[in-house]
Amino acid sequence: MTAPSAAPAERSRPGPVIYRVNPVAKLAATIPLSLALVLTLDWLSATVALLLELALLGWAGLGWRQFWRRTLPIWLAAPLAGLSMVLYGQASGATYVQFGILHVTDGSIAIGVATALRIVAIALPAVVLFVTIDPTDLADGLAQIVRLPARFVLGALAGLRMVGLFIDDWRSLALARRARGVADSGRLRRFAGQSIALLVLAIRRGSKLATAMEARGFGSSLPRTWARASRFHRADAVLILIGTGIAAAAVVVSVTAGTWNFILGGS
Incomplete structure (x- = not known):
């Protein structure tokens, strides 16, 4: 008789705690915060969320040099959006x-400041958390926890793995x-x-990859x-509760102070 197959073991992830958190939990933690800040346009809720996020980002396991390099586009885009x-x-x-x-008024200044703060408060934790996500771990979580179709998840993972090859191809073409x-x-x-040359290479490599995956049974319905x-x-x-708590704190403080500006309400 054949022995039953052993249950799959979990992958050990050395390093800071944030690297050992399930990628699905990281995605779930950003959802309530994003919803809370998208529904309003006021400076106080974004400020409260941003201050709480900055107090916790030290636990993300990123060095200061890596942190500023990864988040530099946010610090550049937010002031430009606020200025407009x-x-x-x-x-x-x-x-x-x-x-x-062109006009600068009290109202436009308030909207500009709120816009800049909201962009930073939404994008900053998303960027920092996504930097610590391994694509393979994310695919495992989406397929096993969220129950997304395995064919879709594995196809997306394979495509994401090709990004590094495209960068190498671009350099090789230039040389x-x-x-x-x-x-x-x-x-x-x-x-x-x-x-155009890179597009041709991408199509050829994608066709070969699709054929190879089909030959290995990745398209099976079993x-x-x-x-x-x-x-x-x-x-x-805990991470999901932290994200929900930050969102709740931002909403409660803004509503209590009377600065809450519900966008869908037209106020």
Whole structure:
């Protein structure tokens, strides 16, 4: 008689606690916070959420250099978005500058500040948490916990794994074209040519990958087995509770102070 197959073992993840948290829990923790801040446009709720997030980001396990490198686009995009709202947002209150459609008022300044703070408060924890997610662990969690179709999850995982190869292909194409003397001038023409070549390589590699996965039974409708188990633990529940608590604190403080501005309510 054949022995029954052993249950899949969980993957050990060394390092800070955040790296050992289930990726599904990280996604779930950002949902209530994002919903709470998307439904309102006021500076107080975003400020409360941002301060609480900054107090906890030290436990994320990222060094300061890596933290600033990963989050630099957020710190650049948020002020630009806030500035556009200051210049072109809804006018109300005292007017400070007015030139054509450009106007700076008390209302537009408040909207601009709230917009910038809200972008940072929503994007910052998402970026920091997603940096600590391993794609394979995420695929295991989505298939085993969320119960998404295995074919879709594995296909997305395989496509994500190809991103690194595309970067290497782009560099190889640039070096090859430079060696042939066709990349010395015409930056736009060179970029267009390399993009088409990379697209052709991507289509060919994708076709080969799809054929190989089908040959190995990845497209079967039979229930799949998994090499590693994906389960929820206490740390996962704690992270979800932290995300929910930050969202609740931001809403309660904003409503209590009277700054809550429910966007769907038209106020």
